Amino acid sequence: xxxxxxxxxxxxxxxxxxxxxxxxxxxxxxxxxxxxxxxxxxxxxxxxxxxxxxxxxxxxxxxxxxxxxxxxxxxxxxxxxxxxxxxxxxxxxxxxxxxxxxxxxxxxx
Numbered sequence: 001x002x003x004x005x006x007x008x009x010x011x012x013x014x015x016x017x018x019x020x021x022x023x024x025x026x027x028x029x030x031x032x033x034x035x036x037x038x039x040x041x042x043x044x045x046x047x048x049x050x051x052x053x054x055x056x057x058x059x060x061x062x063x064x065x066x067x068x069x070x071x072x073x074x075x076x077x078x079x080x081x082x083x084x085x086x087x088x089x090x091x092x093x094x095x096x097x098x099x100x101x102x103x104x105x106x107x108x109x
Contacts, residue, residue, distance in 0.1 A: 017069060025075040026099040029058040030083035030090055038085055054085055 005013060033054040040090060041047070051057035062077050075105055078095040090096050 003107055018072065020106060021065075021069040021074070023074040023075075027075065028063055028090055028099045029055050029077065029078045030080045030085065031059075032082055032084040035084065040085065069088055088106060 005011075006015070011019075034052075034056070035041070036052045038054065042050075051060050060077065065075065066073050076099075078099055080093045080095045081091055083089045083093060089102060094103075
């Protein structure tokens with residue numbers, strides 16, 4: 001969006017960012033999602049610039065959002081130990097269930 005937003009967009013980039021920052025968002029990342037050759041991993045130059053694998057890219061994204069939006073950024077990040085790029089295991093884990101159903105007892109990271 002460096003060149004601005006299209007004409008049909010009715011808000012500024014800053015307004016979209018503020019709206020997104022204010023949402024209840026939980027990022028759930030598997031600590032074993034570290035395969036740099038995973039078939040679903042973007043291998044383009046832009047993808048590689050984000051990180052070598054999904055887990056690193058997710059952490060980098062959240063760090064960038066925190067830096068960019070500062071105090072207004074209240075999203076949560078849960079690391080799921082021992083899980084790779086496996087949706088069933090991710091969302092069936094204690095931290096996945098906490099993200100989906102807002103259950104207690106799930107520490108961030």
